[in-house]
Amino acid sequence: MNDREMLHNACAPHLRARDSVSSIMLTTIIALMPTAAASVLFFSARSLLLILTATAAAVLAEWCIATFVTRQPRALSDGSAMVTGLLLALTLPPTLPPWMAALGSIVAIAIVKWPFGGLGGNLVNPALAGRAFLMLSFPAAMTTFIAPVAGTINGLADSLDGIAAATPLACLRHSALTGTLEPLVFQDAFVNMFLGNIGGCIGETSALALLFGAIILWYRQIIGIRIPFFFVLTVFVLFWLFNGAGGILTTEAMIIPVYQVLGGGLLLGALFMANDPVTSPVTSWGKIIFGTGCGALTFLFRKFGAHTEGVMYAILLMNLTVPLIDRWLRPGAFNRKKQHA
């Protein structure tokens, strides 16, 4: 018996954890299923069509590049393209023509992801960058929102004058500007906003479904709590302190931050986009700074920008700071005081 030939010589450790990149991506897809289901529930087959088109286009683009350009057909099996396509679809308004969704996916994969080295190399979140491309190319189509199948676009029972076709955030801004913010009317919309029965992008409306998915990921230790917590907290606190309605203890002052958290794409962005491992810092303090920065930028864009939304650009800008944050916050080694590079 010559057992010399049978023994492998391998580097320690001789045990490995079960989780792999593919399993992480699969879990992410599963965690996004409640949100996808909610979008179909509220916006009917339109959202299903968008999800399927965007996902298929992303996977197809990945396949083409992996097979013909980089010649790493194995790259397809990690499932990251599917996550990108799905996430992009969830950030689109229900009336968007499907070909635009497909175009966004192709841009996300072929321009944002692969030229920087594919999975793990991209500087910014591909799904969000694809959305930014669509936003710049088709601003009208990207900002046309409709009411859900069984509800109103802003979640209010009675439409306010002149803002009948506006999402909760647009509604809030209009009312704040015209001084017609009526607490009782606006409070009525809280339940609709939490469930998702309001107008908006297909995946962003249902806070309930998003939270459910995030809990799955958190339980499986795939996402951490720091980035979304500090993101949402910063937005809430800043809108509470600088609410523009006067005072910080009035009912209006409390309504505005709740609207800002539930009414737009903040939860989708905070839980699934900002938390993307590739484009977020690795250290605990880095994650806190990143989340807080995203929140502060979102506040600035929403408060002073031309659009009522700002989550997308906030995350994209903070994505670019991640290499700096990671280098700046190099952790002090064991028993050593923190050193700055």
Added chain:
Amino acid sequence: MSGTHFFAGGIHLPPFDEPVLSRAIEKLPPPDRVVIPLLHHNGAAAHPIVARGDRVVEGQIIGEADSPEAAFIHASISGTVASVASFPHASGANVLSVTINRNGDEAAHAMSTKPWRELAPEEIIGIIENAGIIGSHGDLIHQTLARTAGKEVDTVIINGVECEPGLAAARRLLIEKTEEVLCGALITRKVCGAHRLVLAIGKEKRSQAAAAVTRLCANDAFKEIEFAQVAARYPAGDPALVIKAATGRTIPPHGAPIDARCVVIDVAAALAIRNALCDGLPATRRLITVSGPCITKPANLLVPVGTPVRLLLAHCQADMSRATRLIAGGSMSGRCLHDPDVPCIKTWSALQLTNAVFPDVRMRPCINCGHCVKVCPRHLVPSMIARYAEKGDYRAAAEWNAGDCLECGCCAWVCPSKINLLHFLQIARSMAARATAAETGARS
């Protein structure tokens, strides 16, 4: 008993209570031939003082330590020296080794003994040096103890924590040789002049080791021994973490336990110290846990140093047809043996035969998930260090404190991209050490 001490980082490994823990210590039948390497640790080899054809008695010195980095080596069986030649060694290199063929069973040669309480610390250190005792981490025990001279040491810690799957030797010694181990602990404390003596053990449910020690500590002789329980997470047995658990102190960067006014001795070394002082026996036996998926009869074997690994495997009915990796040490940080004919050495405490092949392990690019950062007990960023090491930028890797790596392997275990982070970190660490050595050399 005080509460459990937790630490940041580390991983929880599932198969913690190995069935091998319940196996009593068993003596391997004396082998017909042993091959005793003259090098057992990260130091210098001993100088052989026997030649082919010489008759040697068990316990007789066959390798003399002629430099401070070398350890005395003794014959582990009585017989005739068959050769003094280069032989495959556990490190992967070939090392000058003494082969002894057993004939007759002459009684072991014992050093003369005096009651240890009457000896001065220097005399005890001398006896330990002559007994050739080496710690599990490859440290020369007499050197560790000699360094305490003139320094303030207030705590001696007996490290009975083992947290890797497959290891049971330290706990087995605590269960069966409780009194001997604690006696070794008292001797160590006397040498160091410390007043505290702490026994660190891993936290377990219904720990037999803890029960055995608690029972004995009711005796007056061992009354002063304290306990520290360390969370049963890998790598809880790391001396720095054990010191943190026992005293709350931390070791400064690149420091030794002595900088935290502590001396850490593992259980097997404590037993060896006691055997040398009380029975006059040099370190020629080692308790080795043999386990793993391809071992039919896992066992805790007391083997003469130099026994070929093949004999241990045969004794435990190893299934070589399924085996893929023969590992010296635990599954997390152990080293693959290339050849089942290599001899057992003084620093081993486990031998595993696994059928791990990782058919599903395919390396993918780093996705920056930060899991390696979360589990690193030394608060490093393994992903970044590995990236620099892969590119050959060892200076940058050193700036990211690659030199502080413990080589525990938690980062590689957890990595979802299955990057062999430990491999890169080992390279980065050794290159960092080399650069530091070159710098100090240039300065002086």
